Amino acid sequence: MHSFGYRANALLTFAITILALMCGIASFSDNFNSPSPTAQVQVLNINWFQKKPDGDDEVSLTLNVSANLESLFTWNTKQVFVFLAAEYETPKNSMNQVSLWDGIISSKEHSKFRIHTTNKYRFVDQGSNLRGKDFNLTLHWHVMPKTGKMFVDNIVMSGFRLPKAYR
Amino acid sequence: MGWIGEQIDSIKSLNVRQVLTQAISLGLIVTSALIIWKGLMCITGSESPVVVVLSGSMEPGFQRGDILFLHMSNAPIRAGEIVVFNVDGREIPIVHRVIKVHERQDTGEVDVLTKGDNNFGDDRLLYAQGQMWLQRRHIMGRAVGFLPYVGWVTIIMTEKPIIKYILIGALGLLVITSKE
Numbered sequence: 001m002h003s004f005g006y007r008a009n010a011l012l013t014f015a016i017t018i019l020a021l022m023c024g025i026a027s028f029s030d031n032f033n034s035p036s037p038t039a040q041v042q043v044l045n046i047n048w049f050q051k052k053p054d055g056d057d058e059v060s061l062t063l064n065v066s067a068n069l070e071s072l073f074t075w076n077t078k079q080v081f082v083f084l085a086a087e088y089e090t091p092k093n094s095m096n097q098v099s100l101w102d103g104i105i106s107s108k109e110h111s112k113f114r115i116h117t118t119n120k121y122r123f124v125d126q127g128s129n130l131r132g133k134d135f136n137l138t139l140h141w142h143v144m145p146k147t148g149k150m151f152v153d154n155i156v157m158s159g160f161r162l163p164k165a166y167r
Numbered sequence: 168m169g170w171i172g173e174q175i176d177s178i179k180s181l182n183v184r185q186v187l188t189q190a191i192s193l194g195l196i197v198t199s200a201l202i203i204w205k206g207l208m209c210i211t212g213s214e215s216p217v218v219v220v221l222s223g224s225m226e227p228g229f230q231r232g233d234i235l236f237l238h239m240s241n242a243p244i245r246a247g248e249i250v251v252f253n254v255d256g257r258e259i260p261i262v263h264r265v266i267k268v269h270e271r272q273d274t275g276e277v278d279v280l281t282k283g284d285n286n287f288g289d290d291r292l293l294y295a296q297g298q299m300w301l302q303r304r305h306i307m308g309r310a311v312g313f314l315p316y317v318g319w320v321t322i323i324m325t326e327k328p329i330i331k332y333i334l335i336g337a338l339g340l341l342v343i344t345s346k347e
Contacts, residue, residue, distance in 0.1 A: 005341075023314065027312075078227075078228070079227060079228055081228065081247075081264075081284065083246070083247060083266075085246050085247070090272075091272065092271065092272060093269045093270055093271055093272055094270050094271065094272040094275075095243070095268060095269070095270040096268070096269050096270075097245060097246035097267060097268040097269075098246075098266075098267050099246055099247075099266035099267060102266070102284075104227065104228070104284065106227065121266060121267070121289070126269045126278070140246065140247045142247055142249075144228045144229075144313065145313060146315070147313060147314055147315060148312060148313065148314075149311065149312050149313075150249075150310065150311060150312065150313060152247060152248075
């Protein structure tokens with residue numbers, strides 16, 4: 001009954017239970033954080049805008065993204081994955097989401113940033129619908145915890161429009 | 168001789184009982200594990216509710232040996248979600264992030280493009296020859312929760328099978344020899 005094996009087993013079980021409980025509590029504590037991030041995006045320039053040989057429209061943008069994501073960080077946050085997506089509707093597709101830029105923020109110190117960039121991923125439509133198209137730029141973030149549940153949210157910035165002609 | 172025979176009988180009856188109890192407790196362990204797994208499958212709607220990260224393509228978010236909890240609902244797939252997908256002709260599922268989504272107006276079908284956070288380019292090179300997009304049927308689930316390090320147990324066991332056999336043997340021995 002009180003052999004070494006039993007004691008080792010009891011100790012291990014207890015340790016794992018406590019560890020699991022602490023992981024659960026750490027993840028649960030994230031729910032008490034109510035973040036209020038802010039973001040602004042400007043389209044500084046349309047670098048070029050063309051129809052590819054296969055018939056799909058492609059555009060290249062220069063963007064200025066500034067955001068303050070400090071309030072997303074808690075003690076259980078490992079990193080925040082942040083990305084900017086162009087979102088628009090076409091006759092064929094009810095939803096188009098094209099990621100233009102993304103970044104990984106590993107600490108609170110780096111979570112207030114301003115960057116000036118061209119689109120990191122190609123902005124290609126399925127078809128030729130981009131001329132004069134209104135679109136939203138949405139800043140999404142994905143909070144990755146040290147352990148437990150992941151959180152996602154976004155800020156939608158609307159009122160962007162592509163030019164009526166290729167250039 | 169009668170006394171010895173009695174003793175042997177008592178040992179025999181005891182052994183049968185003990186063996187039966189142990190067999191039942193072993194069966195309980197196995198079936199409860201199966202119940203938990205199948206129950207998780209029902210709740211999450213994913214054919215494998217828990218996956219182990221095998222590559223470093225999502226670092227620093229997910230490292231090799233981390234465990235992901237998957238969920239598969241009817242909610243539409245959106246950019247930014249981390250999905251687990253199977254490519255035709257490849258056996259091992261891949262955990263990557265969705266970067267582009269095109270959803271059809273009439274049928275609601277989706278075309279999805281993925282990329283690993285730590286990879287330079289998108290996943291078109293990983294897809295089957297000539298495949299440009301993933302469809303709904305390729306996707307096994309989306310990651311909703313995360314637990315570090317625990318998956319190392321399965322990685323070690325698949326890569327060094329001898330450790331698995333030693334572990335199973337030791338556990339079996341423990342179950343058989345334990346009295347209570």
